[in-house]
Amino acid sequence: FVEVETPILFKSTSEGAREFIVPTRTKGSFYALTQSPQQYKQLLMAGGIDKYFQMAKCFRDEDLRTDRQPEFTQIDLEMSFVKANEIRSLIEKMLIKVWEKVLGVDLKNKIPFPRITFKEAISKFGSDKPDTRYSMEIKDISSFVFDPLDQSGYCAECLVVKNGAILL
Known part of the structure; x- marks a missing residue:
């Protein structure tokens, strides 16, 4: 995997949620805080990077509910030409390592994690x-x-x- 840090300031797009708008010193010119690194990620993949990840800061100007956060950090990853089971397996292994290192909890005997459609x-x-x-x-x-x-x-x-x- 190639670790990448994509920019947080971006031009306004038509993604799902409203954006946080950041004014610039140029009158009438604004940036938007990224809702996700999706467009940058697509450029990386089109440019030949077949495995990418980052700890991505995301900002979404949504109504405040208990299950919504206006600012959050997500593990964002992308892989070319893989099947869904390969991604699930990778995520399970990653989560097992995180729980083991951070909390001292061994989840190795819980693989595969329960799945539900x-x-x-x-x-x-x-x-x-x-x-x-x-x-x-x-x-x-x-x-x-x-x-x-x-x-x-x-x-x-x-x-x-x-x-x-x-x-x-």
Whole structure:
């Protein structure tokens, strides 16, 4: 891998989130803080760099919610001509090293990390970022609520809370 540090100031682009705008000394001229190193990364890859990474500062002027940060650092990497499993394997190995060096936690026996498809996450947890520490899966109870021969397409779903009756 080639480690690269891409610029933080860039011209305004039409990426997803709003940008933080930085004025310059030239009247009417502005920079934008980068939302991601995507465009620089694409130039590197087109220029023949087949493996790249950086610790990238990113800035997104989004509404303030608990799951959003206006400024964050991400590990950004790109590899040419690889399959998804190769990337997953690389990330798992990297995370194992980080947890081992920083926290002294050995995760080697946890490979491969649990995987879940987007469709499965939405259908089981109702979220694309489920907290799987708790067994709070959505259950389809349509057969108990509707006539099994009913073809209306309605469904009934619920969360089963273990020992939930005790909480009442």
